[in-house]
Amino acid sequence: MITVKNLEKHYGGVPVLRDLSFSIEEGEIFGIVGNSGAGKSTLLRCFNGLERYQGGSVTVMGKEVAALNEAGLKALRRDIGMIFQNFGLMGRKNVFENVAFPLRIWETPPQSFREFLARLQFWRAPSKEVTDRVMEFLELMGLADKHFERVQSLSGGQKQRVGIARALALYPKILLCDEATSALDPNTTMDILSLLQSINSRLKLTMVVVTHQMEVVKRICHRLLLLDKGIAQCLGKTEELFISSTECLKKFMEDDYTLIATGTNIRLMFMSPREISQDAVITTMARDLDISFSIVGGKLERYLDDVLGFLIINVPDEHLDVVFCYMKEKNLHWEVLGNGRDNVGRPR
Numbered sequence: 001m002i003t004v005k006n007l008e009k010h011y012g013g014v015p016v017l018r019d020l021s022f023s024i025e026e027g028e029i030f031g032i033v034g035n036s037g038a039g040k041s042t043l044l045r046c047f048n049g050l051e052r053y054q055g056g057s058v059t060v061m062g063k064e065v066a067a068l069n070e071a072g073l074k075a076l077r078r079d080i081g082m083i084f085q086n087f088g089l090m091g092r093k094n095v096f097e098n099v100a101f102p103l104r105i106w107e108t109p110p111q112s113f114r115e116f117l118a119r120l121q122f123w124r125a126p127s128k129e130v131t132d133r134v135m136e137f138l139e140l141m142g143l144a145d146k147h148f149e150r151v152q153s154l155s156g157g158q159k160q161r162v163g164i165a166r167a168l169a170l171y172p173k174i175l176l177c178d179e180a181t182s183a184l185d186p187n188t189t190m191d192i193l194s195l196l197q198s199i200n201s202r203l204k205l206t207m208v209v210v211t212h213q214m215e216v217v218k219r220i221c222h223r224l225l226l227l228d229k230g231i232a233q234c235l236g237k238t239e240e241l242f243i244s245s246t247e248c249l250k251k252f253m254e255d256d257y258t259l260i261a262t263g264t265n266i267r268l269m270f271m272s273p274r275e276i277s278q279d280a281v282i283t284t285m286a287r288d289l290d291i292s293f294s295i296v297g298g299k300l301e302r303y304l305d306d307v308l309g310f311l312i313i314n315v316p317d318e319h320l321d322v323v324f325c326y327m328k329e330k331n332l333h334w335e336v337l338g339n340g341r342d343n344v345g346r347p348r
């Protein structure tokens with residue numbers, strides 16, 4: 001559906017995307033994940049021709065994007081719907097008009113600028129086709145009873161549903177989602193993700209989901225690409241990347257913690273499902289050894305039935321040897337942080 005080969009993009013000599021190669025298959029939900037500034041939005045905008053690129057190639061549905069003329073780009077963008085973090089809606093228009101907007105403009109392309117302006121006159125009654133199509137999608141989004149409400153009076157989740165309905169109104173073949181859930185609370189995020197998932201399977205729509213939230217890719221993406229400073233760090237099936245506890249995913253899931261200056265800071269890693277009952281490790285170790293630890297920080301996330309991530313504990317020096325023995329015996333994965341000792345985590 002989308003093939004990227006040796007893609008290079010820079011802004012005024014500063015590289016933003018470097019030698020990217022991957023392809024996105026028809027009907028899949030493909031995740032692009034990475035920290036802020038990694039180049040995710042720029043990459044997405046190369047797909048619909050909103051950005052130019054300096055090297056390599058991007059083909060979408062068999063066409064090289066850089067080679068398209070004005071008309072070709074217009075046709076391409078018609079086939080690609082997009083939703084955004086801040087929804088990109090007309091706040092003072094009602095729900096119906098927001099979803100009808102692309103239809104009014106593109107149902108049959110306006111023949112002149114005057115006609116284009118005339119189509120923008122919202123007081124003009126929409127055709128039956130437009131009305132039917134808008135109502136079809138509002139129903140799919142569970143918003144049919146809200147069509148006369150102004151968008152600005154809706155909740156964040158409802159606004160994003162309007163955004164999705166509008167993006168789907170022209171029956172696109174690809175849906176690009178740029179941080180579409182980043183402005184939503186966790187429950188609403190899950191609702192919107194389920195909705196996207198059901199659209200993907202019902203409409204067989206190819207989706208590209210850009211996000212900095214690992215939660216999002218884990219929940220819905222079939223495959224993922226991790227970007228860091230414009231460079232592909234890993235690419236593969238979501239589940240396989242998690243289960244093989246890929247090094248680059250570990251790094252991405254880490255945050256910076258202020259380590260305790262005394263004693264020894266140890267990071268315990270819980271990166272492959274079903275290996276141990278992670279919740280209990282720290283308490284069991286403390287009880288078995290009769291030592292108390294400080295917890296410096298950590299990041300644990302639920303993946304399927306397991307908890308994955310890491311915890312950093314601080315161990316007083318006098319207890320270090322017995323803690324190392326214990327961790328070895330229990331087959332834990334760990335590494336020592338920031339005090340100059342060798343890393344002694346079990347090699348995998």
Ligand SMILES: Nc1ncnc2c1ncn2[C@@H]1O[C@H](COP(=O)(O)OP(=O)(O)O)[C@@H](O)[C@H]1O
Binds near residue numbers: 011034035036037041
């Ligand atoms: N129009 C632009 N002009 C110059 N630099 C830009 C422009 N847009 C983005 N950048 C830079 O490109 C890099 C990638 O940005 P972006 O694609 O928005 O990252 P992400 O979406 O992953 O947060 C950043 O360093 C950003 O500052």
Ligand SMILES: [Mg+2]
Binds near residue numbers: 041
């Ligand atoms: Mg972005």
